[in-house]
Amino acid sequence: MPFDASPEAFSDFHAAQALAQCELCPVQGCMARQGAASGFAAAWAGMLAPRVALMPGEKPLFTVGERPTALYSVRAGCIKTFTLDADGNERIRAFYTPGDLVGLDALGGGRMPASAVAVVASQVCVAPLANVRRLIAQRPELAERLLAQTSRDLASALCLAGDYTAEQRMAAFLLQMSDRLPSLNGHLRLPMPQRDIGSHLRLATETVCRTLKTFQRRGLLISETQGLQIVKRGELRGIAGVLYGVREVELKFAA
Amino acid sequence: MPFDASPEAFSDFHAAQALAQCELCPVQGCMARQGAASGFAAAWAGMLAPRVALMPGEKPLFTVGERPTALYSVRAGCIKTFTLDADGNERIRAFYTPGDLVGLDALGGGRMPASAVAVVASQVCVAPLANVRRLIAQRPELAERLLAQTSRDLASALCLAGDYTAEQRMAAFLLQMSDRLPSLNGHLRLPMPQRDIGSHLRLATETVCRTLKTFQRRGLLISETQGLQIVKRGELRGIAGVLYGVREVELKFAA
DNA sequence: CGTCACTTTGAGGCTAGTCAACGGCGGTGG
DNA sequence: CCACCGCCGTTGACTAGCCTCAAAGTGACG
Numbered sequence: 001m002p003f004d005a006s007p008e009a010f011s012d013f014h015a016a017q018a019l020a021q022c023e024l025c026p027v028q029g030c031m032a033r034q035g036a037a038s039g040f041a042a043a044w045a046g047m048l049a050p051r052v053a054l055m056p057g058e059k060p061l062f063t064v065g066e067r068p069t070a071l072y073s074v075r076a077g078c079i080k081t082f083t084l085d086a087d088g089n090e091r092i093r094a095f096y097t098p099g100d101l102v103g104l105d106a107l108g109g110g111r112m113p114a115s116a117v118a119v120v121a122s123q124v125c126v127a128p129l130a131n132v133r134r135l136i137a138q139r140p141e142l143a144e145r146l147l148a149q150t151s152r153d154l155a156s157a158l159c160l161a162g163d164y165t166a167e168q169r170m171a172a173f174l175l176q177m178s179d180r181l182p183s184l185n186g187h188l189r190l191p192m193p194q195r196d197i198g199s200h201l202r203l204a205t206e207t208v209c210r211t212l213k214t215f216q217r218r219g220l221l222i223s224e225t226q227g228l229q230i231v232k233r234g235e236l237r238g239i240a241g242v243l244y245g246v247r248e249v250e251l252k253f254a255a
Numbered sequence: 256m257p258f259d260a261s262p263e264a265f266s267d268f269h270a271a272q273a274l275a276q277c278e279l280c281p282v283q284g285c286m287a288r289q290g291a292a293s294g295f296a297a298a299w300a301g302m303l304a305p306r307v308a309l310m311p312g313e314k315p316l317f318t319v320g321e322r323p324t325a326l327y328s329v330r331a332g333c334i335k336t337f338t339l340d341a342d343g344n345e346r347i348r349a350f351y352t353p354g355d356l357v358g359l360d361a362l363g364g365g366r367m368p369a370s371a372v373a374v375v376a377s378q379v380c381v382a383p384l385a386n387v388r389r390l391i392a393q394r395p396e397l398a399e400r401l402l403a404q405t406s407r408d409l410a411s412a413l414c415l416a417g418d419y420t421a422e423q424r425m426a427a428f429l430l431q432m433s434d435r436l437p438s439l440n441g442h443l444r445l446p447m448p449q450r451d452i453g454s455h456l457r458l459a460t461e462t463v464c465r466t467l468k469t470f471q472r473r474g475l476l477i478s479e480t481q482g483l484q485i486v487k488r489g490e491l492r493g494i495a496g497v498l499y500g501v502r503e504v505e506l507k508f509a510a
Numbered sequence: 511c512g513t514c515a516c517t518t519t520g521a522g523g524c525t526a527g528t529c530a531a532c533g534g535c536g537g538t539g540g
Numbered sequence: 541c542c543a544c545c546g547c548c549g550t551t552g553a554c555t556a557g558c559c560t561c562a563a564a565g566t567g568a569c570g
Contacts, residue, residue, distance in 0.1 A: 108407030143398030152363030
């Protein structure tokens, strides 16, 4: 198969994603909220390098140890970042879906802390760091947005670093994905295989599978080929607990 | 004992820490490197609220769920951030030692994702967010520094989120602490009890203790009352692997 | 219709957690 | 000055959750 990830080559599903407008981009996203700063979007868009298409199995977007040269805004598809352990196994650090910024964890050091490849046919916008720096100097609000996004990533990474059971992790992961991925009337299609989910959540693929089955047996969801349907979102939230950003539980702590 | 954490009340050890100059502060830190921007340090220092003294067991620096109002630069001592799980157990998200910035993971959301208390008698500089924002508008390089620091925190949090053994975690933690804490000719004094270390590394306190003993039995370190001495730093690095930012191992991956 | 990657299921083992008990140290009060 | 108490660290025995290994089932695709 030739290297072809143009929108035409996408499935219907991905075509829908590709059509998502640039408001998805966290850098541009809050424009509407902030009103003003009308020239900002144009300034950001104007410094982007040409968009890049990525297919799974193709060349990585970047590789661990490289010098960081750009930030990447996911426009369609799904990107994963990972490192390899001593046995050559992937340790997936994060999945990035349309609207996410890839590369924020490299801004502090001189080296990429991970490699990045596409999980499915994907498109990313490339923002060269030199341009980003220049734009920051002109428009400090860009820095604030990047900072806010990095901060959110940090908060969720710190959460994932905690000690939670397989069910808690899976529940939180599914809820998160259903928030971030477009669902076609309730049917959620997970772009990554269970092996990747496990590698991200620190679970064996067998455990991922078994946990899904358990959830299904309890009627929390219906698993389908290459996807699933969440039935009892509330109960999943209860299982995920703190891992899913809901704060109702905190009232208990006062007691 | 009254609320008194003035330098005079500190032990010799903490007094030494308190004397650390403001170059520790990551916001000011790279001044020397960057040369130029001479007015920057003064601008930063000028907008700081009065320094705060904290004692363990006293009122938290901030509490989970609060609206973020400031960033905090640790000047002396040790601060930990944590949340409580359903059973009321602490889950320690991070330790902050002199030179660290606390609160970066709150910049993206409207709520503090954790509470913060002192582990030992500590002092922090308070940088009100309103002032920070104002200063960012004037001096974009501040945003870049905060971004770099947040990015580093993110990279290390993503690392800690991975699947590693008790020994790997402990080795990485000890190496990190020996980098960040002042050591008196090789003698490293850990400010936090083993229970806290375990809560941070997702290990039972018994496991922390056993792992330390194992390291000692192998001659990697000598554990002392309230501290330890690292003997074979190289071997500890080998155990920590990717968790400690050393990249030598990567050569193996090429094969 | 065969291949291949992914998913599913079962059996067994290991890491680290839990539970329980003890020793040491520092503070506190008689 | 010493007995007491509480926190912390230490050690052992047992347990549980999850991983490993193995093998069969399923779907996508050439």
